[in-house]
Each structure stands twice: as structure tokens, then as C-alpha cells.
Amino acid sequence: xxxxxxxxxxxxxxxxxxxxxxxxxxxxxxxxxxxxxxxxxxxxxxxxxxxxxxxxxxxxxxxxxxxxxxxxxxxxxxxxxxxxxxxxxxxxxxxxxxxxxxxxxxxxxxxxxxxxxxxxxxxxxxxxxxxxxxxxxxxxxxxxxxxxxxxxxxxxxxxxxxxxxxxxxxxxxxxxxxxxxxxxxxxxxxxxxxxxxxxxxxxxxxxxxxxxxxxxxxxxxxxxxxxxxxxxxxxxxxxxxxxxxxxxxxxxxxxxxxxxxxxxxxxxxxxxxxxxxxxxxxxxxxxxxxxxxxxxxxxxxxxxxxxxxxxxxxxxxxx
Amino acid sequence: xxxxxxxxxxxxxxxxxxxxxxxxxxxxxxxxxxxxxxxxxxxxxxxxxxxxxxxxxxxxxxxxxxxxxxxxxxxxxxxxxxxxxxxxxxxxxxxxxxxxxxxxxxxxxxxxxxxxxxxxxxxxxxxxxxxxxxxxxxxxxxxxxxxxxxxxxxxxxxxxxxxxxxxxxxxxxxxxxxxxxxxxxxxxxxxxxxxxxxxxxxxxxxxxxxxxxxxxxxxxxxxxxxxxxxxxxxxxxxxxxxxxxxxxxxxxxxxxxxxxxxxxxxxxxxxxxxxxxxxxxxxxxxxxxxxxxxxxxxxxxxxxxxxxxxxxxxxxxxxxxxxxxxxxxx
Amino acid sequence: xxxxxxxxxxxxxxxxxxxxxxxxxxxxxxxxxxxxxxxxxxxxxxxxxxxxxxxxxxxxxxxxxxxxxxxxxxxxxxxxxxxxxxxxxxxxxxxxxxxxxxxxxxxxxxxxxxxxxxxxxxxxxxxxxxxxxxxxxxxxxxxxxxxxxxxxxxxxxxxxxxxxxxxxxxxxxxxxxxxxxxxxxxxxxxxxxxxxxxxxxxxxxxxxxxxxxxxxxxxxxxxxxxxxxxxxxxxxxxxxxxxxxxxxxxxxxxxxxxxxxxxxxxxxxxxxxxxxxxxxxxxxxx
Ligand SMILES: Nc1ncnc2c1ncn2[C@@H]1O[C@H](COP(=O)(O)OP(=O)(O)O)[C@@H](O)[C@H]1O
Ligand code: SF4
Ligand SMILES: [Mg+2]
Numbered sequence: 001x002x003x004x005x006x007x008x009x010x011x012x013x014x015x016x017x018x019x020x021x022x023x024x025x026x027x028x029x030x031x032x033x034x035x036x037x038x039x040x041x042x043x044x045x046x047x048x049x050x051x052x053x054x055x056x057x058x059x060x061x062x063x064x065x066x067x068x069x070x071x072x073x074x075x076x077x078x079x080x081x082x083x084x085x086x087x088x089x090x091x092x093x094x095x096x097x098x099x100x101x102x103x104x105x106x107x108x109x110x111x112x113x114x115x116x117x118x119x120x121x122x123x124x125x126x127x128x129x130x131x132x133x134x135x136x137x138x139x140x141x142x143x144x145x146x147x148x149x150x151x152x153x154x155x156x157x158x159x160x161x162x163x164x165x166x167x168x169x170x171x172x173x174x175x176x177x178x179x180x181x182x183x184x185x186x187x188x189x190x191x192x193x194x195x196x197x198x199x200x201x202x203x204x205x206x207x208x209x210x211x212x213x214x215x216x217x218x219x220x221x222x223x224x225x226x227x228x229x230x231x232x233x234x235x236x237x238x239x240x241x242x243x244x245x246x247x248x249x250x251x252x253x254x255x256x257x258x259x260x261x262x263x264x265x266x267x268x269x270x271x272x273x274x275x276x277x278x279x280x281x282x283x284x285x286x287x288x289x290x291x292x293x294x295x296x297x298x299x300x301x302x303x304x305x306x307x308x309x310x311x312x313x314x315x316x317x318x319x
Numbered sequence: 320x321x322x323x324x325x326x327x328x329x330x331x332x333x334x335x336x337x338x339x340x341x342x343x344x345x346x347x348x349x350x351x352x353x354x355x356x357x358x359x360x361x362x363x364x365x366x367x368x369x370x371x372x373x374x375x376x377x378x379x380x381x382x383x384x385x386x387x388x389x390x391x392x393x394x395x396x397x398x399x400x401x402x403x404x405x406x407x408x409x410x411x412x413x414x415x416x417x418x419x420x421x422x423x424x425x426x427x428x429x430x431x432x433x434x435x436x437x438x439x440x441x442x443x444x445x446x447x448x449x450x451x452x453x454x455x456x457x458x459x460x461x462x463x464x465x466x467x468x469x470x471x472x473x474x475x476x477x478x479x480x481x482x483x484x485x486x487x488x489x490x491x492x493x494x495x496x497x498x499x500x501x502x503x504x505x506x507x508x509x510x511x512x513x514x515x516x517x518x519x520x521x522x523x524x525x526x527x528x529x530x531x532x533x534x535x536x537x538x539x540x541x542x543x544x545x546x547x548x549x550x551x552x553x554x555x556x557x558x559x560x561x562x563x564x565x566x567x568x569x570x571x572x573x574x575x576x577x578x579x580x581x582x583x584x585x586x587x588x589x590x591x592x593x594x595x596x597x598x599x600x601x602x603x604x605x606x607x608x609x610x611x612x613x614x615x616x617x618x619x620x621x622x623x624x625x626x627x628x629x630x631x632x633x634x635x636x637x638x639x640x641x642x643x644x645x646x647x648x649x
Numbered sequence: 650x651x652x653x654x655x656x657x658x659x660x661x662x663x664x665x666x667x668x669x670x671x672x673x674x675x676x677x678x679x680x681x682x683x684x685x686x687x688x689x690x691x692x693x694x695x696x697x698x699x700x701x702x703x704x705x706x707x708x709x710x711x712x713x714x715x716x717x718x719x720x721x722x723x724x725x726x727x728x729x730x731x732x733x734x735x736x737x738x739x740x741x742x743x744x745x746x747x748x749x750x751x752x753x754x755x756x757x758x759x760x761x762x763x764x765x766x767x768x769x770x771x772x773x774x775x776x777x778x779x780x781x782x783x784x785x786x787x788x789x790x791x792x793x794x795x796x797x798x799x800x801x802x803x804x805x806x807x808x809x810x811x812x813x814x815x816x817x818x819x820x821x822x823x824x825x826x827x828x829x830x831x832x833x834x835x836x837x838x839x840x841x842x843x844x845x846x847x848x849x850x851x852x853x854x855x856x857x858x859x860x861x862x863x864x865x866x867x868x869x870x871x872x873x874x875x876x877x878x879x880x881x882x883x884x885x886x887x888x889x890x891x892x893x894x895x896x897x898x899x900x901x902x903x904x905x906x907x908x909x910x911x912x913x914x915x916x917x918x919x920x921x922x923x924x925x926x927x928x929x930x931x932x933x934x935x
Contacts, residue, residue: 014662053548084550092548097541100559102566102638112546115555144638161549334771341780345787460922464860464915466867468886469907476895476903487895577776578864584778585871589890596872603786603873611786618779626774 001201002028002051002168007063009050018274020046022225023063025300026308028168033194033202035216035233037209037248043225043274044205045093048170050074051203052088067167085116089166089199093173095157099145106141109160116164123163130159130198134189151182158189162198169199175211187215209248213237218306221245224272224282227300231307241303241314243287281312289313323640327630331623338619342612343392401616402609406601412613415598420617422490422594425511427583430518431572437519438526439568443561445527446534456531462524467582471517471589478513485513488591514590518582522575529571533564566637573629576622662927669923675916679909683733686726694724694880706901713901716892724880725905731881732863732910735797739862742801744855747808752839754809755816765809773806778868785874793876800865807861808854815847822846849928853921860917867910882906 005025011018020043028034036044046058051072054060060075067087073079092098100108109127113120131138134155145153154174162169171190175183193199204216212219213233220230221244229242240246272282280295281287287294293312300310383391395401401412445455462470479487486492491507537543537560546556584596591597595614602610634640663669692698699710699718706713712721754765780803785791819825820843828838844851869875870883871890889895889902 049548053544055547081550081552084548086550090548092541092545094541094544098545100542100546100563102562103559104638111555112549112551115552116550146639157545330767330770330774333767334774337771338775341783345783460918461911461915464918465911466864466871466883466886466907466914468867468871469903469911472886472890472895472903472907476898476900480895480898574773577774577778580776581778581865581868585868588872599782600872603782608786611783615779615783618776622776622779623774 001030001032001068003066004028004051005064005066007047007050007065008061009046009054010059010061011046012057012059013275016275017059019277020225020274021050023297023300024227025063026220026227026230028201028203029217031194031200032217033191033204033215034230035209035212035219036203036205036222037207037212037219038222038228040207041274042222044207044222045172046225047222048090048172048203048205051168052080052084052090052170054080085161085166086164087166088168088170089161089164090170091154091158091161091172091174093176093205095154095174096150096177098157099153099160101145104142104144105148105156109141109163112160113163118164127159127163130163133192133196133198134159151178151186154178154186155189158186158193162193165198165200167200168203169193169201170203170205172205173207174204175206176208183211184214187211191215221248224277225274226282226297227308227310228283229307229309229311235307241307241309242311243289243313244283281310320634320641323634324630327627331627335619335623338616339393339396340389342615343389346608346612347388396616401613404602404607404610406605406607406610412609415610416595416613416617419593419595419598422587422592423583423596423621426514426518426587426592426594427579430515430522430583431579434519434522435526435568435572438523439530439561439565441523442527442530442532443534443557443564446531446538447557452531456528459524459528459531462521463528465521465524466585467517467521468585468589470521471514471586474513474517475589486510487513490593510590510592514586514592517589518579518586521582522579525575526568529568530564533567534560537561537563566633569629569633569636573626576625580618580622659927663924666923666927668919669927672916672918672920672923675912676920679729679913680733682726683729686729687723690720690723690726692720692723694727695719696723703897703899703902705899712905713899715888715902716894716897716899721885721901721905724885725882725909727880728882728885728906729909731793731876731879732866732913734793735800735866735881736859736862738794738797739800739804739866740855740858742798743804743858743862744808744851746802746805747810747854747858748812748844748851750805750809751812752816752843755813756820756835756839756843758817758820762813765813769806769809769813772803773810777803777865781865781869782872782874785869789877791874791877793879793881796866796869796876797862800862800869804858804861804865808858811850811854812847815850816843819843819846849924853924856917856921856924860914863910863914882910 004027007021007024009021011020024047036047038044049055049058050060051065051074054074055077065072065074067083072083072088099105103111110120110124113123127141128138131140136152136155136159140148140152140156145156148156154177158171158174174190175186178186187204190202190204194202204212206212209219216233218230218232219236221228221236221242223244229236229240229245231240236245237249240249272278272285278284279297281290281298284290284294291312296312298310298312300308302308303314399413401416404410404412404415407415441455442459445451445459475487478485486509490510491497491503492510495503495506497503534557538556540560540563543556543560546559583594584599586592587594587596588600595617598610599614601607602614697718698720699714702714702718703716704710704714704718706721710720710722712725714720715724750765750769754762754769781799784799785796788795816839824846825838825842828842833841866875866881867883867886870881871887873887875881875884875887883906885906886903889899889906894900894902
């Protein structure tokens, strides 16, 4: 369904390039919900945005992305418009402020659909059912964003973003601002959306790995702009291979603890700055297993079907 | 919404109260005896002097306790009695001011509205391209930095003296008497244009820059990015940004009123345009204190009214104030 | 350590910012002109140096002479001094009062905030110029200092409002909480924790007040309520209008003072935009 090949995206700043996404390659299957986890600032949002909204100061350095076999014109703001919303959509990290504050929500939705040349009538009818799915009253369409609570806004944006049944939905930290009970409800709604074909595949970005146990089919772990490991949720939890993933999982109080508040910070050391990242494996300074070879960038290789790791101690080093 | 207006009205009432109090207080507690000065000036005209003398004793009622003087002042004010002009004796100040008001309205209303509208639209366009921005912004900054009277003087010099296409003094030619003829109306428009235009230009620069900055800020707002991410056409994103940016520009207009009025005063002085500014200059030069006090009150009342109108418009355009949410209005 | 690094970064961008460079350059030029200009001229501003009355600019009278034969260049450089004096005093007073009220309202909150807020809003609605002129009109003798104080005392609401909002948002930050918990006095917290963190804001407020004071003074002078014992740029323009500079085409009388004001105020605005870009990385051009 989605194929990402060697995708590299930097932020162009006055001080130089922030190397926020380096050589990312992975695939996403039909209907797969992939959790994308990693510490704050490791490039999750960057990866998400690269797939739909690659705008300055982000610059496309290299690599390509195929959606159902078709290459996306990532860096072409105009050409990408045809894919945005229709094929790929996003619930942004800033969902709380994502709606125009001085338009009624319904009115804004209609204007957006009309501007996108969508079939307004049909979609607005479908909108009613979607609102029900996320337990929002129909009346919200007559309200202004400021009149909704944070959780309601979050769900409203979820409905909005998926109105055109996109192939790929990127959900960026949609649970982070919520209390534990709503976190659970919102993630379940997202699964429901997938099951009802309101969207096909999902990239679920979070810095809170425990929330992924429940909903993700697979998990992709990132560290400092590089992919560390991707595997099925089962494997990541019970049989992680990358030293970073292992530390992450063991840092959680108890495997399988649901919606724990434990964040991905229990590892000694600091994440490197991406303005001038260290050569080679960026986890080197904190890695208990680091050795000379780690001065070179470890390739992200498939060590068994559906399980890829970027570490010299695993995969390529053993091979 | 009721709370919003309640609060505004309270502020305006307090402001008016304070302004009237200042108007009463200042002549009484300033060093020297300005009213005596004024009387000394008009004493050339002995009838005027005696009438003024009587009026003055009555109004100031120096034999009365202060609080009673103060109450009397309010009572007179509410009856529309602001005293008698010394310089235009024996005309009552209220009447003198009433004659000047139409000129101020004719000058200020179009200048404010048109410059605000044009400036906002121009600024929004300037925000579109780097090239436009680089040419428009410096001009805008220079225009807002220009003192009103100086732009007036320059325009008068260039169009009035060098090109000699516009008259530079008065509201209409001395040779004409006010009639409803095309000739007269044309003459009035001709006299009106330069003062209007100079007021317009200075404000225009300010609004254009304000809008340019606001819209760039709004285009970076989350809701703009979201629309961009959903591939909404540029026109929709710009329209939303504009609608949002107009709100602070509207409260900005309320805040700028005082400055604009001051600009109008000096512009009228430059063009000898018979509004309140021109009257004020004459009043100051002739030490006509009742007239000065009257001008002060009229300016305050005018600004308060304009503020109130802007508040109403704000509520009409910002749904958040209507829904009882706190809006951005000043 | 971090603060130091940040300062260096600001300096780096400040030295490279065109708008800041241009603004500072123009201001510096006029400050030098005000400081040393009077040394370049042999005349006094009100001396009738040219017996034949008005003449156009020449090597003898650099900016020509007035209707009465006074040297315009001398008047302009002396007027510049007056302008800077009023601007510094007026904007200094306005910024200080604004800081005091803004800090108090923003930091203390509650009823004090309410009262200051109402007061600020009232003074904000009253047209400054109207108050200035009614006071000035009753003063028989008006000095530059008096004018500055009046301007300063009517211009603070802008500053107060802006500073209040900033203080309000800073007051709940960690470092302020920390200071509060360690038992520091409000006064100390405001000046050692809050003020340094909004220095950029205070500087920009002061700059805007500076420009505002210049324009206000020019207006007051032009209406005939300027200083009675000094020359100022606004007064030069007033005299030029009063004595028919327009009708007689004596452009050298009214162009220089207005041009000086426009350039100074424009330079201040330019500096402000430049500083904004330096302090807000988001606005820096890529
Ligand atoms: N607009 C930007 N300009 C420069 N650097 C940025 C920008 N946005 C993010 N970054 C940098 O890119 C890196 C990745 O950020 P992000 O993708 O937002 O992380 P995450 O979503 O995982 O928290 C961070 O180091 C961050 O500092
Ligand atoms: S490549 Fe080296 S440093 Fe990186 S995770 Fe593997 S062992 Fe650690
Ligand atoms: Mg993020």
C-alpha cells in the first residue's frame, strides 16, 4: 500500500540543516495501523508531515514514497494537492487549533469540501454518521471551535480529516492532550474508523508507547531522526532486537500496562541535537552495546519477515 | 454579549465623566488666571467684556462652594451650554462647534473608512509576494512615520502651488456663497480633496503595514497549516487569514482614533479647513478658553461615539463576542 | 551559560539585520547632527542674520533663511535637540509608568488588575492630544520639560497594556514559581525574574513610545501649544505656515523639519521591525 524508500528530509534553517529524517524506508500494508513511537523531537511529526505537507523550512533531500504503486510528488506543493485529503490525510498534532476560529464548523467544512471540488451533498450526509461514530451531537456543526472542549475538537478534526475516506491517515499525537479515559476512547474510535473503512491504513504517532499495545498492528521505533526498528506489535513487545527498543520496553513499568503515563524518558543520557548529529548510529552515546563499527550508520535491514532493525549488533553484523 | 457591552459602556461613561471633570478642573487649578486674561483680551469691546464678566462670575460662581460650582458645570453642560465664545462673540460655543462639525465629519469619515478598507486590502495583496512586499512595506512605513501636517504641507505645496490644480485654503471659494448648485458643490469638493487625501495617505500606510503583518502571522497559524495539509486552494486559506486578520485591525482602528483626530486637527490648520482643528487654533491664538474647553469636549464625545460604533461592528464580525466568549476587542 | 549563548545569538542576528542597521544608522546621523550641528553654525536660532529676509539654501545659509532672515539650518539642529529631549523624557516617563502599572496588574492580578485595567482603558479611549492641548492651553509659559512630562503622562496606557499581557503569561512559568517559593518579594521577582525575560519587549515598547512622543510633540507645537521659550521642529513648521512659506514658495523652510521627523520616526519603526525579527526566530528571513 505505502512504500517509503530512503526518505530524507531536513529543515533548512539559518544555522544550517536540521537532519530530522534520515534515510527512512518502511512499508505499510492495507488496513495496517502502524504505531510510530520515539522520544519527543526524534522526528515523528517530521516523518508524518513529509508524507502529506512537505513545506518550507522542510526540504526534500532524497528518497521517494509510493502510494499504491504511484510515486507521490512530495516536494511539489501544487501537485501534492490532488493527493492531500483525498488520498492522504492528517490529524495534526495541533488539532486543538486546527479549525478556523471565526467560522462555524459546519460552514467551514462545507467551504473546504466545495473548494476541494468534492461531492458536497453526499459527504455532508455521511458527516452525520461520522459524528455519531465519535459521539458528537449534530449541533456541533452550528458551533464555533471555541465552543467545543478539547476532546470534542480532537474528535471533530478526526471526522473532518477522514471525510473523503483517505487511503492513508496520519494521526499525530491525538491522545497526548487527553486524560486517560478519553485516550482510550479516542484510540478505539480510530480503530473503528479503520474497520468501517473511513480510512485504509493509519500511521499512529505517539511518544507514549504503551497506548500502542491496544491498537497498533505494528510499531515503528525512531531515534534521533533515524529508524531503529519496525515489527509487529507482538514482536516489539516480546522480542525487541534494537538496544534502544529494548531499553524502552524495559523502562515501562510492566509489559502490557495499559495507557500508562510512563513516558519514553527513563533512559539515561540525552538525545543528540539534530542540527549537528553524531556520525554513525545516533544512539551510540547512550547505547550499552556500542562498539567501533557503530561509527558507521547501521543499515535498516529485515532480519526476519516483517521485522527490520538498524543496529550493527543485529542483522547485518551477525549476517 | 450583554456583559461585553456592559463593560464597554461603563468604560465610556467613566471616560466621559473624567473628561468633563478635567474640563472643569483645569481652568480652575492652573497657575495664573486665564479667564481674567481672556477677559482682558476682549475688553476692547466693552459690551462683550461686561457680558462676559457677568457670565464668568455666574458660571464660575466663585462665591459658591466648589462642589456646587462643579454641579453647575454639569447642569450647564447637560443643557448644551458651553459658554460664549470670546473670539466669535456673542456666539455660544455650542453653536460655533455645531457649525464646524459637518466639515470634520466630511473629512474624517471618508478618510478613516476608505483608508482602512484600502489599506487592509492593499496590505493583504502585499503579503502575497516578496517583490510586492519589498516595495510596498517601506512606502507604508514611511507614510505612517510622516507627521500629518507635513504631508499636508507637501501636498498643498505640490498640488496647490507648483501645479496649481487644487485650492489650499478654506472649504469653498470666498467668491461663492453656499448654494445647491453644481458649481458650488464642485468647488466644495475641490477644496475638500487635498485635506482628505493627506489624511487618507498617512492612515493608509499604517493599515497596509498592519494588515501585511497580521496576515503573515495568520498564514502561519495552525488553522492555515491544517487547510494547507488538506490541500485546500490558496484562495480559501488567504480568505480565512484575511477574515481573522481584520479583527485586530478593527480594534486597532478604535485605538488609533485619538491619533487620527489629532492628525485631522493639524491637517485642518494646514488647509485652513473650518473644522474643529481650525477653530482650535484660532481659539488658542485668541485665548478663547470657553471655545478651547468646548473643542475638548466635542472631540471626546466624537471619539467615544466612534468607539461605540466600532464595538458594535466588532460584535457583528466576530462571532466569538456574540456567543459570550471573550473576543479580542480592546 | 545558556543565557550567554542566547545573547550572542541575538547579537549575531542584530548585527546582520538590514532593517536594524538602516534604522540605527539614520538615528545615529540625527543624534550626531543634534550634538555637533550647533558647532557648525555661527548663528543663533532666532537671530535675524540675513537682513534681506528669506533666501534659498546657499553656501552661506545651508538651508536658507526664514521670512525674517533667520537661519533655517540653525533652527533645525536646535530643533533636533528639542525633539530628542522630548522623545527621551516623554517616552522614558511613559515606559516607566507603563512598566509599573503593567507589572503590578499582570503580576498581582485580582482586583488591582481590574482597577488598573479600567484606568488603562479609560486613558486609552481619551484622545491624548485633546488632553494635552487643554492642559497646554492653560499654561502661560511652556517649557520643553513640561511638554515632555505631559506627553509621557498621557502615553503610558499602550505600554501598560502590552507589559501587563506579557507579565501575565510569564507569571506562571517555572522560574517565577521557583523564586516565589523561595520567598522572594514581589518587587524582587518582578525585576530579577520577569523584567529580564521580557527585555526585548520593553526595548521595543520604548522605541515605539519614542516615535510616538516625537509625533505628539510635533502636533502640539504645530497647533501653537509648543514651548514658549525654545525652538522645535514642530514650531519651525508652524512658523513657516503662519508666515506664508507656502504662498511664497519657501520650501526650504518647511521641508527640512518635517523630513527630519519622518526619517527619525521611520528609522525607529524600521529598528522595531528589525528587533522583532532578531528576537522572534520565526520572523527571520530564510
Ligand atoms: N520548523 C522547524 N525548524 C527547524 N527544526 C525543526 C522544525 N520543526 C522541528 N524541528 C526539529 O526537527 C526535529 C524533529 O522534530 P519533530 O518531527 O517535531 O519531532 P517529534 O514529532 O518526534 O516530537 C527536532 O529536533 C526539532 O527540533
Ligand atoms: S548500531 Fe551500535 S550504537 Fe547503534 S544501537 Fe546498535 S550497537 Fe548500539
Ligand atoms: Mg511531534
